[in-house]
Amino acid sequence: MVEAYLRQSPLSQLALPSRAVSEAGDAGVVMSERPFRRIVNLRGDPKSDAFLSAAKSTLGADLPLAPNSAAAGKDTSLLWLGPDEWWAISEDNTPPLADKLRDALSGQHTSVTDAGEGYTCIAVSGPKAIDTLAKGCTLDFHDSVFAPGSCAQSDMAKAAVVFHRLEGETPSFEIYVRSSFAEYLWRWIEDAAGEYGIAVTG
Amino acid sequence: MLEINCPYCGPRFETEFSYGGEAHIERPKDSENLSDEEWGEYVFMNSNTKGVFLERWVHTSGCRRWFNVARDTVSYKILAVYETGTEPPELDLRKDV
Amino acid sequence: MPARFRLTEGGRIDRSNPISFTFNGKVYQGFEGDTLASALLANGVHLVGRSFKYHRPRGIMSAGAEEANALIQVGEGARTDPNLRATQIELVDGLTASSQNCWPSVEFDVSIVNNLASRLIPSGFYYKTFMWPASLWMTYEKVIRNAAGLGKAPEGPDPDSYDRTFAHCDVLVVGAGPTGLAAALSAGRSGARVILSEQEATLGGSLQSEPNLEIEGKPALEWVEAARAELEGLENVRLLTRTQTYGYFDHNFIGLMENLTDHLKEKPANLPRHRLWKLRAKQVVIATGSIERPLVFSDNDRPGIMLASACRTYLNRYGVKPGSKAVLFTNNDGAYAAALDMHKAGIHVAAIVDLRANSEGPLTEAARDAGLRILTDHAIIATAGDKRVKAVQVAPLSADGESARGGGEKIDCDLVAVSGGWNPTVHLHSQSRGKILFDDSHACFVPGDSAQASTVAGACNGSFGLGGCLSEGHDAGLAAAKAVGFDGKGSASAPSAEDRDFLPARWLWLVPGDKPLGHGGKHFVDVQNDVTAADLHLALREGYRSIEHVKRYTTTGMGTDQGKTSNVNAIAIVSQYFGCPIPDVGVTTFRPPYTPVTFGVFAGRDIGDLLDPARKTPMHALHEQAGAAFEDVGQWKRPWYFPHDGEDMHQAVNREVRACRDSVGVMDASTLGKIDIQGKDAAEFLNRIYTNAWLKLKISSCRYGLMLGENGMVMDDGVTSRLGENHFLMTTTSGNAAPVLAHLEEYLQTEWPELEVYLTSVTEQFATVSIAGPNARKLLAELTDDIDLSAEAFPFMTFRQGRVAGIPARVFRISFTGDLSYEINVPASYGAALWQAIMNTGEKYAITPYGTEAMHVLRAEKGFIIVGQDTDGSVTPIDLGMDWIVSKTKDFVGRRSLYRADMDKPDRKQLVGLLTDAPDTVLPEGAQLVEKIETGPTMAMLGHVTSSYHSPNCERSIAMALIKGGRARMGQKLYSPQADGKVITCSVSDVVFYDKEGERTRG
Secondary structure, X not given: OOOHHHOOOOOHHHOHHHHOOOOOOOOOEEEEEXXXXXXXXXXXXXXXXXXXXXXXXXXXXXXXXXXXXXXXXXXOEEEEEEOOEEEEEEOOOOOOOHHHHHHHOOOOOOEEEEOHHHXXXXXXXXXXXXXXXXXXXXXXXXXXXXXXXXXXXXXXXXXXXXXXXXXXXXXXXXXEEEHHHHHHHHHHHHHHXXXXXXXXXX | XXXXXXXXXXXXXXXXXXXXXXXXXXXXXXXXHOOHHHHHHHHHXXXXXXXXXXXXXXXXXXXXOXXXXXXXXXXXXXXXXXXXXXXXXOOOHHHHO | OOOOOEOOOOOOOEEEEEEEEEEOOEEEEEEXXXXXXXXXXXXXXXXXXXXXXXXXXXXXXXXXXXXXXXXXXXEEOOEEEEEEEOOOOEOOOOEEEEXXXXXXXXXXXXXXXXXXXXXXXXXXXXXXXXXXXXXXXXXXXXXHHHHOOOOOOOOOOXXXXXXXXXXXXXXXXXXXXXXXXXXXXXXXXXXXXXXXXXXXXXXXXXXXXXXXXXXXXXXXXHHXXXXXXXXXXXXXXXXXXXXXXXXXXHHHEEEEXXXXXXXXXXXXXXXXXXXXXXXXEEEEEEOOOEEEOOOOOEOOOOOOEEEHHHHHHHHHOOOEOOOOEEEEEEOEOOOHHHHHHHHHOOOEEEEEEEOOOOOOOHHHHHHHHOOOOEEEOEEEEEEEOOOOOOEEEEEEEOOOOOOEOOOOEEEEOOEEEEEOOEEEOOHHHHHOOOXXXXXXXOOEEEEOOOOOOEEEOHHHHXXXXXXXXXXXXXXXXXXHHHHOOOOOOOOOOOOOOOOOOOOOEOOOOOOXXXXXXXXXXXXXXEOOOOEEHHHHHHHHHOOXXXXXXXXXXXXXXXXXXXXXXXXXXXXXXXXXXXXXXXHHHOOOOOOOOOOOOOHHHHHOOOOHHHOOOOEOOOOHHXXXXXXXXXXXXXXXXXXXXXXXXXOOHHHHHHHHHHHHHHOOEEEEOOOOEEEEEEOOOHHHHHHHHEOOOOOOOOOOEEEEXXXXXXXXXXXXXXXXXXXXXXXEEEEEOHHHHHXXXXXXXXXXXXXXXXXXOEEEEOHHHEEEEEEEOOOHHHHHHHHOOOOOOOOOOOOOOEEEEEEEOOEEEEEEEOXXXXXXXXXXXXXXXXXXXXXXXXXXXXXXXXXXXXXXXXXXXXXXXXXXXXXXXXXXXXXXXXXXXXXXXXXXXXXXXOOHHHXXXXXXXXXXXXXXXXXXXXXXXXXXXXXXXXXXXXXXXXXXXXXXXXXXXXXXXXXXXXXXXXXXXXXXXXXXXXXXXXXXXXXXXXXXXXXXXXXXXXXXXXX
16 A cells, blocks of 8 residues: 555645644634545445345444434444435544445445545534534524434535534534535635634644 | 425425426437427426426435425425425315415 | 703613714714714704705604615725614714715705706606617716715725624514514523514614503513513523514525624624624514604605604603704604603693694693693694704695695794604515505504414504503414424413504695695605605606506605605505505515615625635645646636746647647646446446447446437536446546536436436546656556556556556546546545656656646647537537437437437538638637628628637647538638737638547557
8 A cells, every 4th residue: 555644635735733722722613624534425225124234234333214314333424315325434544344335235236435535524513613504504503403413415605515413512513525625615614613713623 | 595395304495406397297208209399399398387386306415316396486385395206295276376 | 071962861871981973074972872863963963964866955864774864974995884874873982974965065065956956857857868869878977976876885895704694493583672572582481492683782672762661560671671681591592683684585584684893893803794694484473663654744854854753762762852942743642752752851842733633642632731732633834944944834724634724823943753653664574475454544554464484463563552562472472482383381471561552643645735736845755765745746647557667767665765764655645646545556565675784794705715615636736836827617726737937828838738749748637527327227327328329338448428418419528437347437527527417317316217326426536647648658657567558458448457656546548638648546635646756757758747728729639529618508419520429229318309300400500620821820719700701790600719729739720610511611711800800711621630540549
């Protein structure tokens, strides 16, 4: 394998590590980049037991079938993207999932596609995270509608994104954005959060 | 701005969707046998209904699914959403318009 | 120094907090809590502006959003706003404001001659004058532009920032008067998510102008304070003060504008000035109250003539005496409260002029008891005073109220308080497409059925008594919460208060003057647009019938105030003219915004760099370092060319083009759209989408495809590769990736759901580097050791997997330049590393990065089309001469359209090459072509140039063009007349200019 240091994240030009602080202090919004995640795009028929059980055995958890919901598998987050589409997200240091899924699902009408290289993840959290996201997205992020564990495909500013709200009392979101839009979106969110105070963490 | 209830993702703002024109127009399978007029009718001519209109939308920013909507083109009220390939629900057109 | 007309006590201003401000260059003092209007009145300043058309002196007529006269320019230089209502501008230390629409000053305005010439400026003046002769328009326009216009535009870019946000709630309550507060309390207590919006800084609405009202047995403002405290304590309630709910759109989508910093002396750097709220509310309670209606009488526009309710507001809320000697002119009992308040505050009430034949009612009696002079069945028939009213002429009315009996009596005064009844503020309800009905007893328009999930409550609903407002508000809030699933437990009963209406009243829409209408004395209906009752009558005499047409012709109800005080009077005067009931005339449409909205909030932060996404490839930073000039392709930033020091674009492009034919060039092709296609029917799907055949494409092979719309026109093109039996990778043009995926999904889901195919966009999964030129193979060989690059092992239009520069890669042997070329796809995060490795290794071949311009030249040399440049949505494959790619044996999208009779016409535009007679002349792209030069402005045009370049490899200019019947014109001379009068002569040629046999590509 080629040297990992040759890899560049889509936000590498913003030199975020040089701005990173360890404590967020009284910042209303905390932001960071979580790059290089593996994302496997999985398509299949949720009415097919064979599909669901093969997916479960590989992923270590049931695929979430409720709209806009996420689930935790073994080393993976499973995000519902549509009635027959999911993301299985895992960290870079875990074994690749795509081939295992392809093997488990062979012969079925499914599709397994690596997609992680095309995205980066921008984490936005803090007491003012929801107010910040509301500036760029039409979704209702209120607890009663978009509780921790929710996910959704939508638009943030003028970029198509996938939101995943993490567990926790303080609102905490991961926003998956196509790499080419990442710089624009980061700067847009940072501008939107300006009135609340921002901290960048590593 | 309309709020459209995607049959798969739930209610979302209109900006997440794209419009697809009149619903329930099937692409002719025997286009060879159609006259130019008949083919032109299929490609170019949609109804322009005042009242309840059955139309197609796609959830572009969400699940990318196409689906059908029964919408009153006067009040913009959405009376029903239903999946592609299914029949529209029974609507009392006189009452709903 | 305390202002002369400030009361020593009373009002909700903070006398311990004096504020200095400047108006028309003069420094004045006010207090915290003042508006600009109240502070000006406290200083005795009544003349604040000049009217739009006649430049008549104008004063402050109201105390709220309805102000149509006192439009003020606030601020200077770049930070300035025109047309702000003095009645809504919160006083802030250092505020600089000035009158507008006057020159050289508000005290002496030269355009006042318009007033003397007013009979020459009738309604429809603009229509009539400027229809003919057209040549004079230029002259008129200059004069009008100097004399007219409302306010000045800022002189520089706006230094402030603006915010926009989406929001959601269960219940939006608009207006925090008694009705809105009661609604917000009952809905908030139920647990619903509530937003309460209020245009002012403080809550309470009309209660702030009332000295004596009680709610729940305590002073009304104490109840307001308790309500505020309770609402602020509820987590599910958000209070938005200084927020104008300006528009009600479809599906309960509401526009609000919040003002965050205009009232602050020191503007916090992190705060936006204004915020636009784009709100989706499940339920809306409209509690916007009502606006007092003026009376239409002769010369009713002088400074010092104001609404009776405004007098009460200035007295009770701001502790300001709007005059010293007042006349109240009313048609109803309710307005007597103003006379009583003025009397109590020490203003001499010279007379109450009451249009009613029998003056009665509880407040009338109280005024009688106080010994005030009441002139029953009387009218003001004339007024006097230039920059301030100084007297009124009062006369008894004839029995029918249509004329005055005798010359009457002159009464000196410096203040006329006017009340013609009340109009519910039905704007939002009407914007929501709710019905509007006429309430005969109150002579006003009231809301009918709602068209959306909304209710109207309180004065806005025609309930003018406090008790009724509170109970309607309470019920509306509760019902709204229930409608969204909150049961209303924990909600108390409605707050109680006395209920009293402003009736009885007499409706006399056009008060007679001392002279016939239109012969001296102006009965203003719309003061902002200077529309008089005589103007309305003229329009009706000229044949206008629809109220919408009358509005446009006379301009009544237009302008920044949108007729808040004038519309009903105008409609009533029209109905009287026709002798029909008011509802038969109808109402004009209420349009958003309710009050003007700052442009800045609509842009929000989508300005400058954030206006639109700048999509960047993984190698973007390297291109920047290399000094690339960039071109926008869709939202992508693509290197356009890479100039060396001292090179212009032309020189740089020539160098890049030559390098790709002589040695090797390298291009960032990452922006090409890529769609992953999987499923057992994938090949069949492609077969139906593309014009050519796909079933037999071998694995590891690539094929060029052309995609049409169902109308037969070219939509996109690109190379698709077969990765496996049931697995393909499609490429699309850079700008078209999303539309193509949408096109594919549409057919897959709606026409062919039986096909087992899944589509996934993988555009950004890969970084793509294209190397082109005779040395491309040698270069690539140095970077890979597991791919056999020999022509036999790796032929044209195939791909191989392996490692390039140590990075896992898929290498495609395809070519858009017509030279030996490879496209190397690697995981996107390695894109920069691959680019650098290629640049380093390529040094010995003088590797040359090339941009989109060189690519365009290279492909044009080969006659390859660019969809969107050489096609425009009206071009078929046949027009392009690409019949070879159109299958005759299968159906595909758009096929049937190619067989329409129209497609056979000999004069369809066809793609051909053009060679200029002078080899150095490059035809401009878009240039029109003709068969012969004709005299006169028009010539018979044959078509236009779609692509045109200097070709260094052909050593001459080359062009592609769409020409009527082009392929039958080979060798024919055509002419291209230019804007400068010159004519470029050229001849039609084949579209392939270089390496016609394609030896280089397959080499």
